[in-house]
Amino acid sequence: MHKTYGILILASFMVAGCSATQVKQANLGKIVGPQESRLILSTKNTVNVGDVMLRAGEYSKEGIKLETETFNLKDSHTTHLRHRQHTFTFSIPSGEYRLYSQNPNGSYYASEQTFSGLNGTKDGYGGLFVPNGSSNATEFYWNWNKPSNLLSAHQAELITPISGSIGKTSTVEKSRNSIPSATLTYAGVANGQVRFAYREFTDQGMARPAFTQEVALDYKPGSTYSYKSALFKVYKADLQSITFEIINPLY
Incomplete structure (x- = not known):
């Protein structure tokens, strides 16, 4: 009787573990645009x-310099995310991720490339979350549909943080007047x-x-x-x- 009861308890924990989710709604915070400064040409x-x-x-005689903070990945990575009974697998490309938004906990950097879905997972659009004071991305966020402006997204913790480097990229536009x-x-x-x-x-x-x-x-x-x-x-x-x-x- 006690043995059967113990097996039932173990089984219930296993089911709960399988149905637990790693995915949550992303708190994208405040969108951050490029910093503008006038530049004498x-x-x-x-x-x-x-x-x-x-x-x-x-x-x-003058132009406008647009400067954006970036998170740079030297190598590509693959991540596996479990959500209820599904496992999503994405290829995270190397390259430059541009600062998109910030909340009190850190910054969201967006990829200009698609996150390729592997093993039956659809392609996604989004980027990486980097906590304040860190150069490691600890979470991945994405949306299934390509948005003009990402207003909402799914977010999940990466099994292994991804190391990168914080930098800046800039472009110069001629004055618009x-x-x-x-x-x-x-x-x-x-x-x-x-x-x-x-x-x-x-x-x-x-x-x-x-x-x-x-x-x-x-x-x-x-x-x-x-x-x-x-x-x-x-x-x-x-x-x-x-x-x-x-x-x-x-x-």
């Missing part, structure tokens, strides 16, 4: 009297002063007369000048042209 410039020196949002909202034009040198004309424009590119100013600053070769948001160094200025370097663009 030009160095020294020379323009003639009457030519524009600076344009707010000018394509050739096609019509400048303001310009600074070189107006020559007179009486020991270097002169400029500042103009503001409407969204249609029309000059706004009330926002046109003549600017005269004491001239000294090699000096740095500021006006509005612009900061620039003047190497040489005369009656014909000016040679300068943009430090901070005109917005």
Whole structure:
């Protein structure tokens, strides 16, 4: 009687173990976009009297640097996940995983590649979860359907953490404004002063007369000048042209 009772208890634990799940709903937290910073694309410039020196949002003078944190895998891996009576097997590719979102416990890095399903498992889309202060991915998250933005996902603990390295990747985009909202034009040198004309424009590119100013600053070769948001160094200025370097663009 006692032996039979013991067998029944053991069997019940075995069933419970088989039906237990490793899979949970992912807490993706807050989506993290690339960090933007303005980047000066030009160095020294020379323009003639009457030519524009600076344009707010000018394509050739400034760009936008987009920087994203990454989790990098040197080697590919295979993971097995048990959910109720099913075992899912995925191939985790090597490469660069970009930071997608963060919660209080860590960061979710997304793969641009598909997670290939093995042994009858469908392909998945997602990435890896890395706890705060660690360079090891401890969990895997995925969605069965390819999303434009991953809003929900399944998540499961990896049997063996995957070691990687935290890094950054960056791209540079040219400024997106096609019509400048303001310009600074070189107006020559007179009486020991270097002169400029500042103009503001409407969204249609029309000059706004009330926002046109003549600017005269004491001239000294090699000096740095500021006006509005612009900061620039003047190497040489005369009656014909000016040679300068943009430090901070005109917005």
